[in-house]
Amino acid sequence: xxxxxxxxxxxxxxxxxxxxxxxxxxxxxxxxxxxxxxxxxxxxxxxxxxxxxxxxxxxxxxxxxxxxxxxxxxxxxxxxxxxxxxxxxxxxxxxxxxxxxxxxxxxxxxxxxxxxxxxxxxxxxx
Numbered sequence: 001x002x003x004x005x006x007x008x009x010x011x012x013x014x015x016x017x018x019x020x021x022x023x024x025x026x027x028x029x030x031x032x033x034x035x036x037x038x039x040x041x042x043x044x045x046x047x048x049x050x051x052x053x054x055x056x057x058x059x060x061x062x063x064x065x066x067x068x069x070x071x072x073x074x075x076x077x078x079x080x081x082x083x084x085x086x087x088x089x090x091x092x093x094x095x096x097x098x099x100x101x102x103x104x105x106x107x108x109x110x111x112x113x114x115x116x117x118x119x120x121x122x123x124x125x126x
């Protein structure tokens with residue numbers, strides 16, 4: 001939840017770049033509603049991401065370590081940046097909650113991409 005609050009702090013810079021933000025969770029509606037008490041975010045958060053959808057996105061999936069954590073398998077953190085053409089521009093997928101990218105670095109990178117007009121999508125060699 002802390003990371004989502006940090007993301008909220010970056011919204012003005014992201015909006016200036018034309019970036020819209022949303023988050024997605026495997027939690028159900030009731031679980032998300034309960035978590036909202038610890039969040040101060042203005043962007044939408046979708047819920048109910050299925051395990052099949054997590055696999056389709058290539059996410060790392062974990063099982064809960066205790067009942068206090070949650071009652072279902074969940075996706076470890078990921079960031080997907082989709083460009084104006086609807087093409088995946090940048091991806092960061094982690095297998096642990098403590099390996100999330102620094103959001104200041106993400107914003108600077110997106111600013112660089114925007115300033116370079118034709119900056120290519122990286123990592124496309126097959």
